[in-house]
Amino acid sequence: MLSYRDVSKRYGDVIALKGVTLEFQPGKIHALLGPNGSGKSTLMKIALGLVKPDSGSVRVYDVDPVRDPIGARRLIGYVPEEVLIYESLTPSEWFSFVGSIYGMDRELLRERLDTLIRVFKMEEHMGKLGGELSLGNKRKVMLITALMKEPKVLILDEPFSGLDPEVARVLKEILRRKAEEGVVIFSTHILELAEAVADDITILRYGEVVARGPISELRGKKDLESYFMEVTGLSSELQELLKAL
Ligand SMILES: Nc1ncnc2c1ncn2[C@@H]1O[C@H](COP(=O)(O)OP(=O)(O)OP(=O)(O)O)[C@@H](O)[C@H]1O
Numbered sequence: 001m002l003s004y005r006d007v008s009k010r011y012g013d014v015i016a017l018k019g020v021t022l023e024f025q026p027g028k029i030h031a032l033l034g035p036n037g038s039g040k041s042t043l044m045k046i047a048l049g050l051v052k053p054d055s056g057s058v059r060v061y062d063v064d065p066v067r068d069p070i071g072a073r074r075l076i077g078y079v080p081e082e083v084l085i086y087e088s089l090t091p092s093e094w095f096s097f098v099g100s101i102y103g104m105d106r107e108l109l110r111e112r113l114d115t116l117i118r119v120f121k122m123e124e125h126m127g128k129l130g131g132e133l134s135l136g137n138k139r140k141v142m143l144i145t146a147l148m149k150e151p152k153v154l155i156l157d158e159p160f161s162g163l164d165p166e167v168a169r170v171l172k173e174i175l176r177r178k179a180e181e182g183v184v185i186f187s188t189h190i191l192e193l194a195e196a197v198a199d200d201i202t203i204l205r206y207g208e209v210v211a212r213g214p215i216s217e218l219r220g221k222k223d224l225e226s227y228f229m230e231v232t233g234l235s236s237e238l239q240e241l242l243k244a245l
Contacts, residue, residue, distance in 0.1 A: 001025055002047055002153055002183050007056030009042055009207075016042040017053070018207040026152075029179045031198035032187040035232055038204040040187040041081060044155050048073055060153060077146030081157040081187075083138045087131030091122060091141050094130065095148065102149050109148065116144045119170055136162045147174065154178050156186040160193055172197050191224045205232045 002024040009017040017039045024030050032040045045051040046058055049069025058065055065072035086094055099109040117123055120140045125133060133141065139162045146154065154175070160168050175197060178184050188194050194201055195215055203211040211218055211231045219227040229235035 001059070001061060002185070003059050004043070004046070005057045007043075007046065007053045007058060009039075009046065009051065009053050015207050017046075019056070020204075020207070020209055022202060022209060022212070024183050024185055026182050027179060028184075028199040029175050029197055030183075030185045031194035031201045032185060032204065033189075033191070033194055033201055033228060034187075034204035035234060036189075038232075039207040040204055041157055042207075043204070044078070044157055044185070044187065047153070047155060048076055048078055075151060076153045076155055077149060077151035079139075079142045079146045079156045079159055081161075083135065083142065085130045085133075085138050085141050087129065089130055090127055091130070091133075091144075092126045094141065095144065098145055099148065104149065112148050112150070113144070116147055119174070120144060120167060136164060136167070139163060140167065143171065147178075151182065153183040154185070156184075158188060159186050160188060160190065191228055195224050203228065203231055 004020050004022045007017055007020045008015075020039075020043065022043075032043065034040050042051055046053050047060055047065055049065035049072050052066055060072040060075050063071040063075060089097065095109075095113055099106075099113075117126065120143065122137065122140055122144070125137050130138065130141065139159075143156075143159065146156070156175075159171060163171065175184050175186065179199075186197070198215060200213060201211070201215050201218065202209060211227075215224065222230075226235075229238075
């Protein structure tokens, strides 16, 4: 389980999170939605101890990421929004390196990697340097890195961006399977994707939770886009701006 209690975070004058209380349970796929700058990445980074909250408490199962960021990272597979890979290592070299850092058994590592590499269709790219890979393949390397240790918590920031439709389908299936055993959270700006993949959604606006629950219950009779526009207040803001234009 991943929980946040009354968590706030400011960057100088900018309020990124304001008294957020949330719980993400295993068994469901959770989508995190919100306009640009609403605090989604900050919320995710706090779970990993990459960003320290100003107040409130966070638990990754029973680990406090503020006191024990390494312990929290052991439990979490994380894919950030930005592409971060070693340009001068091949995916093969990179996975062996990460496997040794995780202290994974070589045979187990090989088995898991074999499957993930085939599932993500990366066989022919394993010998290329990271810097030579296409953007989508770099993102696949990051996804495999997050999945290879079979984490209890999977946190993916915009994981579907740059993936072709076939790989996106594979990823949806993986998330579904992972959610059976652990916590799965992903952020997205694509509402159709949240609707197609997630069980529960959480919508942030200006660092506050403005809606939360099963998609079907939240939107009621509306389509998710209209619901999103309504709770984030974007609809009226946009209409005003368009009028001004
Ligand atoms: N390192 C930082 N220094 C200063 N301000 C930051 C920093 N990181 C985030 N912010 C600010 O905090 C707010 C929340 O940012 P965050 O990246 O968490 O939002 P987000 O919902 O993930 O946005 P997006 O959808 O655009 O990725 C924004 O106003 C952002 O500019």
